[in-house]
Amino acid sequence: MRTVIIGSGAGGLTTASTIRKYNKDMEIFVITREKYIAYSPCALPYVIANEIPSFEDIIMHTPEDYKKNKNINIITESNVIDIDSNNNEITYCSNKSMNPKDDKDNNNDNEDNNNKENNKDTDNNFKMTLNYDYLVIATGGLPFIPPIEGRDLEGVFALKTIEDGMRIKKYAENSKNAIVAGAGAIGLEMAYALKKLGLQVTIVEMAPQVLPRALDIDMAKKVMNYLTEDLGIKVLLEKPLGKILGDENNRVKGAIIDDEIYNCDMVIMATGTRPNVELARKAGCEIGRFAIKVNSKMQTTIPNIYAVGDCVETRDYITKQITLSPFGTTALRQGKVAGKNIAGVPAEFNPVLNAMVSKIGDIEVGGTGMSELRAHQNRLEVVVGKSKAFTRARYYPGGKNIYIKLIFDMNKTIIGCQIVGGERVSERIDAMSLGILKNITCEDLSNMEFCYAPPVSMVVDPIALAAEDAYDKFNRL
């Protein structure tokens, strides 16, 4: 029996390792366009910021490690160009660059046309086929670059692969001014990184707030204050990046935002990703509203083809609607489910809360479940509890501010949580994710037993304070 996995991100490699954990005999192949595997894309902004010493540090394993330790075969720098699902066979070819420019082209500018490009580029290369019993599509997402003028200029970057990170860092060394388009987590992390390297940084965002997917506007304002006042980053909200301007060498020299010219040497497109579903479509897998359709076993509509990670759609835990969950942790958990099922161990992937956390300079920002705004959009009435507190006892030196927002439905059950603070945010988000999954109420939370010691918490936990605030509001209804 053989499983072929397309893609070496968290989803693909976790599928491979999970199959091996439960099945010692399965032949496992992973085919990837990338040269480096098993690195953490989430870490890239922190390497650029010099908070992690080098790009090598974030590469956890080599293809040789996988072969040696787990008998998993990894074929790098290779494009899968076709899937023949009737004959259970894929066709791929190596893209090990005869032309060194390939690498850049594939990973940066022309993502939308990637597969077509690859076909063209690689027609001259030797095509290989590999048959499979199970196929796993883990083709991830592709950076979405809005079709604006100047997007092909030198100095315009998206951040997806480790090689993108290397290019950005190198380019930043000779730059003074950067514009970051998009104020999601990656946008903010990149803005901080470039600022830390000494650049002047401007963020431009279409929404009326930073972190529009993760936070409500009230919580986003705390982050906004930190960015502008503490870090000195300029943030332009409700503005589109209109056009990127180039000099005579086709290098970025500025951008037009809201009819105003901003000088800059580089532009980071942190404008999101789109599920990469082309191969799945070719194979005949059904594509859903946003991405590849899978069942709770991570099976596509073709039973021996699974799909995991940024290229699939999933279900929102609260609304039960179809959604995307483009997080490394989601890919990893889906890989575990796909791997188990392929190995014959029953497992199901559950609907997601899209819990997230980011560290931007000295603050941590996290969110899970439903925001107040999204609740309103779903015509769901909610009551919100908030607290402004400290991460340690008030008198304990080094304590940081922490802002908590809890969102409850009219049954007093928690459906969302957002936290901005100087420390100790991520585990609180996890606790509230657990609370959402287990239908905890504001009364439960306000009375809950929290552990306490002055250096690590307040005697009344900030979560309990926020829950008490909601409890009081419910009582006043």
Add this chain to the structure above:
Amino acid sequence: MRTVIIGSGAGGLTTASTIRKYNKDMEIFVITREKYIAYSPCALPYVIANEIPSFEDIIMHTPEDYKKNKNINIITESNVIDIDSNNNEITYCSNKSMNPKDDKDNNNDNEDNNNKENNKDTDNNFKMTLNYDYLVIATGGLPFIPPIEGRDLEGVFALKTIEDGMRIKKYAENSKNAIVAGAGAIGLEMAYALKKLGLQVTIVEMAPQVLPRALDIDMAKKVMNYLTEDLGIKVLLEKPLGKILGDENNRVKGAIIDDEIYNCDMVIMATGTRPNVELARKAGCEIGRFAIKVNSKMQTTIPNIYAVGDCVETRDYITKQITLSPFGTTALRQGKVAGKNIAGVPAEFNPVLNAMVSKIGDIEVGGTGMSELRAHQNRLEVVVGKSKAFTRARYYPGGKNIYIKLIFDMNKTIIGCQIVGGERVSERIDAMSLGILKNITCEDLSNMEFCYAPPVSMVVDPIALAAEDAYDKFNRL
């Protein structure tokens, strides 16, 4: 209507504030033996260690604050000497010292005989009476000092009040060697504090491990290693403190442990506390197995007398058996329940997990629910999941080790958690407390959605790793 509260610890003051929150008209009196109120006793070791600059810092409010902001009358330095529950009247007298030695005596050496002493001491003082509609007994605990030779010598201390802390710190300034009897959280925090002040410190503990109430021996060993190897504290396990030796001035000069003489200048008795139930007994309230008996409203067996804090007994969430919960956070939550009920707002106090956390130097230690040892003592079969992981992505600088132990019953439901780590322990304990209360299983936990960013977590959370370990063990059963 008038409520009289005896005791100004977390339980007493929270009861007072909660009544006021829901009832603007109630007359509220708090009578306390202490001079300083509204300070955090848990913070005392950290002031002694100089991690908090001064004792004044940990005093949050004065009696005047309470009068002014909440119209709560606080009568300090006064002993309640009798409760006449037939006539709803208490008798108290001021102990504002005519004799400055009183203060020391009351708070340090003679706790066991405290109330008798007070009666004797104060017979000469003016007795006052106060009638009540509701009475709240929040008399806390008294340090338990084992009846060994030398316990009355100068240089022998228990740590209960802020004044104890001040005396210890002053005495430590002229000391070189300290023995700490008892390796519970306070013992370890005090050992660290004295070490940090430059003393040689030896801990002596009867149990075969440190933190015997909170941790199993395997987890306690991680703490033990840190104490001995990193901090250079000597720890003697399974040894009783036999005798304290004095010099010609009746000052501590050594101690006999296991027939060996240890030189020391001071001895800290961190040998636990006992519920202070004498007044409740006098009033005719039923005393249970360990302490004052209360129902879930915090009512004693006399309906208009409530009791909260270290002087009451409560129920263990897992075993449903009677237990003690001598934590500030328990007192506070009980005060909230008592206060609400007195104000006519229904509230119930739930059985406890006895979640705890402590910071000792650079490590955090926490536990909640049932330990493996206690499960065995209760003839409860369990499966344990463990992980040794990091607090950040492996490659992220500054990450600390974290050791997690999860305890599951044979339904795969979590019943306990212990964590020792360099950071981010307390919120994980809280999350697992929530998991225990909501019957989360090892499968739920191993598949759970944790948020992730390299500076604040591993891509697979250490909790999920430990749950996966248990899951694999269940599968092998």
